[in-house]
Amino acid sequence: MPKKNIFIVYAHPEPRSLNGTLKDYAVNHLQDAGHTVEVSDLYAMNWRAEADSRDFPEHDPEKRLFYHSASKEAFLTDTQAPEIKAEQEKLKWMDALIIQCPMWWFSMPAILKGWVDRVYARRFAYGVGYHGYERYGAGNLKGKRALLSMTIGPEEAHYSERGVHGNIEDLLFPITHGILYYPGMDVLPPHLLYRAAALSPDGFAPVAETYRTRLEGLFTDEPISFRPQGGGEYDEQFRLKPGIADGKSGFAIHRRD
Amino acid sequence: MPKKNIFIVYAHPEPRSLNGTLKDYAVNHLQDAGHTVEVSDLYAMNWRAEADSRDFPEHDPEKRLFYHSASKEAFLTDTQAPEIKAEQEKLKWMDALIIQCPMWWFSMPAILKGWVDRVYARRFAYGVGYHGYERYGAGNLKGKRALLSMTIGPEEAHYSERGVHGNIEDLLFPITHGILYYPGMDVLPPHLLYRAAALSPDGFAPVAETYRTRLEGLFTDEPISFRPQGGGEYDEQFRLKPGIADGKSGFAIHRRD
Numbered sequence: 181m182p183k184k185n186i187f188i189v190y191a192h193p194e195p196r197s198l199n200g201t202l203k204d205y206a207v208n209h210l211q212d213a214g215h216t217v218e219v220s221d222l223y224a225m226n227w228r229a230e231a232d233s234r235d236f237p238e239h240d241p242e243k244r245l246f247y248h249s250a251s252k253e254a255f256l257t258d259t260q261a262p263e264i265k266a267e268q269e270k271l272k273w274m275d276a277l278i279i280q281c282p283m284w285w286f287s288m289p290a291i292l293k294g295w296v297d298r299v300y301a302r303r304f305a306y307g308v309g310y311h312g313y314e315r316y317g318a319g320n321l322k323g324k325r326a327l328l329s330m331t332i333g334p335e336e337a338h339y340s341e342r343g344v345h346g347n348i349e350d351l352l353f354p355i356t357h358g359i360l361y362y363p364g365m366d367v368l369p370p371h372l373l374y375r376a377a378a379l380s381p382d383g384f385a386p387v388a389e390t391y392r393t394r395l396e397g398l399f400t401d402e403p404i405s406f407r408p409q410g411g412g413e414y415d416e417q418f419r420l421k422p423g424i425a426d427g428k429s430g431f432a433i434h435r436r437d
Numbered sequence: 438m439p440k441k442n443i444f445i446v447y448a449h450p451e452p453r454s455l456n457g458t459l460k461d462y463a464v465n466h467l468q469d470a471g472h473t474v475e476v477s478d479l480y481a482m483n484w485r486a487e488a489d490s491r492d493f494p495e496h497d498p499e500k501r502l503f504y505h506s507a508s509k510e511a512f513l514t515d516t517q518a519p520e521i522k523a524e525q526e527k528l529k530w531m532d533a534l535i536i537q538c539p540m541w542w543f544s545m546p547a548i549l550k551g552w553v554d555r556v557y558a559r560r561f562a563y564g565v566g567y568h569g570y571e572r573y574g575a576g577n578l579k580g581k582r583a584l585l586s587m588t589i590g591p592e593e594a595h596y597s598e599r600g601v602h603g604n605i606e607d608l609l610f611p612i613t614h615g616i617l618y619y620p621g622m623d624v625l626p627p628h629l630l631y632r633a634a635a636l637s638p639d640g641f642a643p644v645a646e647t648y649r650t651r652l653e654g655l656f657t658d659e660p661i662s663f664r665p666q667g668g669g670e671y672d673e674q675f676r677l678k679p680g681i682a683d684g685k686s687g688f689a690i691h692r693r694d
Contacts, residue, residue, distance in 0.1 A: 193487070193488065193489035193490060193502060193504065194490075194501055194502040194503075194504070196501040197501070197502075223487065223489060227487075229486035229487055229547040229548065229551055230450070230480065230484075230486055230546075230547060230548045230551075231450065231541075231546065231547065231548075232450035232480060233450060233451075244451060244453040244454070245450060245451040245454075246451075246634070247450065247451070248590070248634065284488075284554050285550070285553050285554065285557065285611070285615060285616055286611040286615035286616070287544055287550065287611055287615075288550075289487075289488065289550075289554060290486040290487060290488065290547045290548070290550040290551030290553075290554050291486065291487045291488075291547070291551070293542070293544065293545075293546075293547040293550045294486055294487075294547030294548070294551075296542050296547075297541050297542065297546060297547050300542065316601060333505070335674075337674040337675065337676060338674070338675045338676075340676060341686065342676045342677040342682075342690065343674075343675055343676050343677075344573060344666055344671050344675040344676070344677075344691070345615065345675075346610055346611070346614065346615070346688045346691060347686075347687075347688075350607060350610075350687060350688055351610075351611055351615075353603055353607075353608075354542070354543040354544055354603070354608055354611070357603065358542060358543035358544075358602065358603070358608075359542055359543070377503070377505065409601055414601050417594040417595070417600075418594065418595045418600055418601040418602075419594060419595075419597060419599045419600050419601070420599040420600075420601075425599075429598065429604075429686075429687055429689065430604075430607060430686055430687025430688065430689065431603045431604075431607055431687065432686065432687065433599065434601070434603065
């Protein structure tokens with residue numbers, strides 16, 4: 181298998197956590213397979229989650245901050261905060277992104293959301309292309325792969341098709357579709373580990389075995405069949421055209437399966 | 438109308454923003470109506486978004502941090518970081534919560550997610566009751582009201598039933614259901630302002646008029662008809678029982694309408 185560049189973004193405050201162990205496992209396994217691995221350990225880096233004018237050192241504090249225009253301006257003039265640029269460079273360099281984090285309140289931890297808010301600059305991750313609408317199957321990260329590896333405290337039934345929290349595929353859609361597919365990545369089905377809090381230290385072997393399979397399929401597994409925006413299935417107002425997924429509702433209409 | 442206590446959590450880095458204007462408008466309007474208003478301006482407070490061991494000053498750094506158990510321990514022994522306790526006191530004091538923020542990447546800004554991650558302590562917002570499952574229609578914030586007031590950059594069609602980003606009700610479900618309904622609040626339909634970036638300064642009058650109606654209905658408008666977990670509609674594995682919303686799918690099955 182050809183050697184690849186893999187970027188792991190990892191968000192957990194405790195290095196001895198299950199998330200830390202999964203991150204270490206992935207690093208070791210991927211390096212053993214000959215790949216080059218880069219890790220952004222957001223807590224260890226003291227990543228600042230709060231997006232604000234500090235992201236644009238040249239921004240005049242007397243002037244009202246429009247975050248999206250300041251973001252575009254700073255990206256185009258190479259005046260972004262250096263830690264933002266460094267993360268963008270890793271995203272450009274990589275062939276695949278792995279996100280390792282726990283699910284907190286049906287979403288990602290704030291520190292990781294703040295990585296997205298800040299690193300996903302205008303013209304880099306959105307507002308790309310002549311009309312600014314190269315996304316969902318197009319964009320600057322097109323052709324790269326993405327895998328969300330997430331631990332979840334409770335058991336799977338609570339997140340099943342009729343589970344009280346809402347079904348897990350839909351809960352993760354704002355991440356898989358809205359954050360990973362948006363700038364063009366091919367998104368694999370998430371790697372989910374339920375009942376994470378109840379896992380005993382010697383329960384890691386079967387977990388590692390499952391994860392290993394996913395890591396080995398990083399470049400060969402079938403991505404989620406999200407519909408590309410430019411594939412002729414959406415109208416000029418970016419609505420799914422009549423005749424496609426008729427009579428269906430919810431996020432599932434944006435998948436081809 | 439009886440005078441009430443209203444808590445506004447506001448998250449925007451720019452005081453001169455539309456979000457700042459909406460927050461100020463709500464404060465003034467609600468105070469003029471005789472209510473007492475408390476505001477947490479997260480950026481002005483330098484709210485730390487990153488949940489970690491600093492939230493539990495008594496936590497022994499030599500010991501592995503299990504965030505949820507440390508959270509419970511600190512909540513029960515009154516040893517949480519003071520800024521966390523202060524926010525919990527406001528949640529106990531209030532009759533209604535208003536969240537004012539922009540939509541960033543199909544969710545809330547990281548600073549606000551970090552408010553949820555840290556303030557929603559175990560035994561306060563989750564793990565409540567004898568079995569730890571008093572939630573969704575029950576919990577410590579039962580009987581209080583919640584209104585999410587959010588600005589959205591693009592236009593409404595893109596978030597419509599068949600819009601490319603996914604429909605807005607489902608995109609907000611992790612917040613309305615997962616964060617606001619979970620600890621027991623009655624959640625009103627969100628107040629959404631599309632094309633926020635394109636709004637000119639003199640375009641605020643009609644916006645204010647619409648928002649005023651929502652503020653005046655804060656205690657009288659009909660909440661979203663989410664199904665309470667303890668209402669007999671879920672089984673012991675917290676799955677919707679057969680016969681309820683049969684043949685339907687997606688988050689909509691968790692509403693009674």
